[in-house]
Amino acid sequence: xxVFPNEQACVEHLARLRWPNGPVCPECGxxxxxxxxxxxxxCAYCRSFFSVRKDTIFEESRLPLRKWFVAIFLFMSNRKGxxxxxxxxxxxxxQQTAWFMLSRLRHVADNMAVEIxxxxxxxxxxxxxxxxxxxxxxxKYPNWVDGFQVVVGAVERDGSVVTERVPNxxxxxxQGFINKRVHRGSRVYTDDLPSYRKMKGxxxxxxxxxxxEYVDGxxxxxxxxxxxxxxxxxxxxxxxxxxxxxxxxYLREFELRWNVRFLPEGDRIDVxxxxxxxxxxxxxxxxxxxxxxxxxxxTGIPQTSKRASKGQTRRGPGTRQSGSVRQFPDRNPEHPTGxxxxxx
Numbered sequence: 001x002x003v004f005p006n007e008q009a010c011v012e013h014l015a016r017l018r019w020p021n022g023p024v025c026p027e028c029g030x031x032x033x034x035x036x037x038x039x040x041x042x043c044a045y046c047r048s049f050f051s052v053r054k055d056t057i058f059e060e061s062r063l064p065l066r067k068w069f070v071a072i073f074l075f076m077s078n079r080k081g082x083x084x085x086x087x088x089x090x091x092x093x094x095q096q097t098a099w100f101m102l103s104r105l106r107h108v109a110d111n112m113a114v115e116i117x118x119x120x121x122x123x124x125x126x127x128x129x130x131x132x133x134x135x136x137x138x139x140k141y142p143n144w145v146d147g148f149q150v151v152v153g154a155v156e157r158d159g160s161v162v163t164e165r166v167p168n169x170x171x172x173x174x175q176g177f178i179n180k181r182v183h184r185g186s187r188v189y190t191d192d193l194p195s196y197r198k199m200k201g202x203x204x205x206x207x208x209x210x211x212x213e214y215v216d217g218x219x220x221x222x223x224x225x226x227x228x229x230x231x232x233x234x235x236x237x238x239x240x241x242x243x244x245x246x247x248x249x250y251l252r253e254f255e256l257r258w259n260v261r262f263l264p265e266g267d268r269i270d271v272x273x274x275x276x277x278x279x280x281x282x283x284x285x286x287x288x289x290x291x292x293x294x295x296x297x298x299t300g301i302p303q304t305s306k307r308a309s310k311g312q313t314r315r316g317p318g319t320r321q322s323g324s325v326r327q328f329p330d331r332n333p334e335h336p337t338g339x340x341x342x343x344x
Contacts, residue, residue: 010065011039015052017273026054056276057104067091075105076268080234081253104281106249109256112275118183120157122221123190125150125169126228128235149247152177155224160259163251171195189219227258
């Protein structure tokens with residue numbers, strides 16, 4: 001943490017990433033018309049006070065940004081993740097606080113998830129969960145499959161990955177996932193599971209694992225199987241248990257680390273910090289299973305190009321069109337309020 005020796009350095013770095021054109025007032029949307037008062041800003045147009053934490057995952061958090069930056073570094077750097085107990089020891093907080101911090105980070109990862117893959121795509125499914133033989137006698141399942149979650153994933157060759165929890169491995173389920181997440185006309189490589197047969201709209205090739213065939217020219221599923229290896233080892237050795245309510249968020253966490261794996265350490269943190277806008281998660285919402293307040297559109301990270309996608313805002317109901325908004329030279333009419341600037 002030599003790059004961020006104190007809290008002020010963290011505040012300035014976050015402000016540069018959030019507001020490259022100057023502070024943006026969250027109330028009226030005025031750009032670059034705020035003056036600084038200690039660690040807060042005051043808008044010269046509407047006279048409201050705000051800080052660099054406003055409308056981010058750091059809002060209403062009493063922890064210093066330096067501890068948040070350490071948590072983000074550990075979250076993005078450890079290939080198999082970091083548990084709440086380990087994070088609590090590293091930054092000196094309670095385990096409950098560390099779990100809440102990690103949950104906020106996973107919701108940011110969820111907003112950064114990639115939607116569509118194209119080109120050469122590998123698809124495979126996996127069972128994630130604990131083995132029946134390791135359970136107590138009164139907790140064993142009649143069928144070993146009942147103790148696992150079925151997950152299907154697709155990875156773009158040398159690119160991004162997407163996953164989804166599914167009820168089973170039926171043909172309609174797996175091919176429905178492919179139709180939703182893989183661009184038509186792409187080349188899809190799978191194993192010899194019968195559910196992948198008669199796939200329409202794609203160039204489909206398979207490797208016959210049942211007879212010991214794992215590579216056929218450039219056709220293989222080694223990339224997606226490497227991703228599943230990370231997920232399963234983390235589930236077994238780091239977390240030990242993923243609750244049903246938060247299972248999908250753990251998957252988004254591993255997707256994010258995979259999608260930015262080619263970026264340098266510092267760039268990974270900056271990419272993450274550029275996407276903390278617009279997500280507000282309270283502890284009550286988290287424990288009750290409610291989704292956080294999201295003021296921005298889901299955006300993905302194009303991992304192969306090593307560029308951070310810019311956050312964008314989404315129009316809300318009752319938003320006026322740009323033609324009916326008073327035009328200011330330093331204001332953007334595309335904000336949901338009709339006046340504010342889009343998130344950087």
